[in-house]
Amino acid sequence: MNWVLGAVAAAxxxxxxxxxxxxxATFIRLGRARASGLDEADGNSERHNGDRDNGHSSAPPRASLEKLVEDREVVLGPVSLLRVLAQVTLVGGVTWIAASRTGAAGIVAAIAMTSFALFVVTEALPRRWGVEANDRMARVLAPVARVLSRAGPLVWLARLLAVPAKALGPAATHGDSGEVTEDELVALASAAAQASLIEDSEAELIGQIMGLGxxxxxxxMVPRPDMITVSIGxxxxxxxxxxxxxxxTRLPVTGASVDDLQGIVLAKDLVAAHLHGIGTDGVVKCAQVLRSATFVPETKRVSDLMRxxxxxxxxxxxxxxxxxxxAGLVTLEDIIEELVGEIVDEYDADEALVQVLGDDAFLFSGRLPASQLAEVLELRLPEGDWDTVGGLVLDRMGHVPETGETTELDGWCLSALxxxxxxxxxVGARRGADSTGSG
Incomplete structure (x- = not known):
């Protein structure tokens, strides 16, 4: 009879x-962003069921997962304390019974069997379920976790016992809060695309949106030398x-110089004035159709400007x-192109910013963003106050180069062609070419 009671207690x-x-395992794995998404999905499902039942849904309200992971130690502290107590009691009980009934060999065998059972049943199996079926387990276990988080004495005792660990452990950082960072979101989108959960174009768009910030x-912007302007006169x-x-369809209007910018003119205003307007001596001037211009610092974030x-x-x-x-001008089209890529219409010159000449040989437009050159050539850019490939080469050379002059960067020979x-x-680029030559 004692053996039966012992076996039942052990089980x-x-x-x-x-x-x-x-x-x-479930609530360690569950992040705050994912918990919020599950809460929203459950809320939508309950509202749908309520509408289907004419507003009389019999399902009880679910425990908020997001609130449970806001301070997950309130849940994990009592749970870990009770788990350790159960495991210690199990090992101690089995060892005591083995010591009273058998010799040293029996004690060693009991400890070995108990350790094996603890690893398989209380470590490997729960951890696999908590990770692989995290969403499902979080929904099922939320009510129990909510009850344990409200067990005041257990929460207080767990916090007290965790004080030495907090004192000896590393300080918490932003990345430990369970919130998804931009890099993690981009990585998740890339993984989702590889798993065919979303389209590759959708993952790329997510990355572009993150980069826009x-x-x-x-x-x-269109740099100052490339601006097409008209004079106020x-x-x-x-x-x-x-x-x-x-x-x-929009042109800046200048006064004495480009820095003396008076405003902008719209093509539709010009056409209307040309057809119907009468100016001094029968000539309509741009000053008569001038509109005010918006001025922004060149360091302003594009996302703020778009709004x-x-x-x-x-x-x-x-x-x-x-x-x-x-310094230049920026249009709404320029900003949108950062998200969806180059937009070419019938008036745009068909100029390729990147041309592949062969194995390890490329041609780059000087106005190509240097970050894109780094992606194509798979190199690390040095620090510098420049944005384009032309600016990068100019900075590397330290002077205005002659045509054909070269410089070296991370194993690539860059030539000012x-x-x-x-x-x-x-700019031409060749891998491993002699940077001392003239290209």
Whole structure:
């Protein structure tokens, strides 16, 4: 009879330890963002069931998973304490019984069998269920976890016993909070695409959206030398010729210089003025159809500017540097292209920013973002105050290069193949080429 009671007690302790370890593994694995998603999905399901039953759903409300993982130690502390007590009691009881009935060999055998059972039943099995079926286990175990988190004496005792561990352990960091960081979100999207849960284009778009938050206006703007402008004294007819030649529907209007920017003119205003307007001596000037321009610092975040453009219904902004000079202009199309890629219409010149010449040989436009060159060539960029490939090569050389002059970067030979004035328009790249040559 004593053997039967002992076996029953051992089975109960083993089952309790397994159940508690399952709760522990589940809520260690469960992140706050995932818990919030499960709560939302369960809420939508309950509302759907309520609507189907005419608002009289019999299902009890679920325990909020997000609240349980906000301070997961309130759950994990009591659970771990009870699990350790169950395991220690089980090992101690089996050892005591073996010592009273058998010799040293029996004690060793009992400890070995108990250790094997504890590893399989209370470690390996619960951990696999808690990780592989995390969503399902979290939903099932949430009510029990909520009850244990409200067991005041257990929570207090667990916190007290955990004080030495907190004092000796590392300080908590932001990454330990259970929140998903940007890098983790991009990695999750990439993994989901590889598992065919989402399209590759969707994963790429998620990465582009994450990157947009760190992008500044200077990285996407049309630089000052490339700006197409009209003078405040130009006629509407002259401005229309530039609109037709460039294909742009909005042009900045300058005064004495580019830094003396007066505003912008719209193609539709120019057409209307040309057809119906009468100016001095029969000539309509750009000043008569001038609209105010929006000025933003070149260091402004693109994501903030996009929201401001949406609110103000503007499509063009002038970027200024720290000294108040005009650095370039940025359009809503430039920002959108950061998300979806290059948008080419019938007026855009078909200019390839990257050309593959052969094995380990490329041509890059000087205005290509340097980060894209790093992706294509798989190299690490040095620190520097530049954004484009042309700026990178100019910085590496330390002077305005002659056509064909080269420099070396991380095993790649970069050649300035086309130099216009003080600007590098075309850069060639070859792996392992001699950087001392003229390219």
């Amino acid at each position: 109960v302790l083993l089952a309790a330890a397994m159940f508690l370890r399952l709760i522990e 760190d992008t500044i206006v200077r990285e996407v 130009d006629s509407v007819a002259d401005a229309l010729e530039k609109v037709i030649a460039s294909g742009f 401001e453009m949406q609110e103000s219904k503007s499509h063009l902004a002038i970027a200024v540097d720290e000294y108040g000079g005009v 086309e130099v216009e004035g003080r600007r590098i328009n075309l």
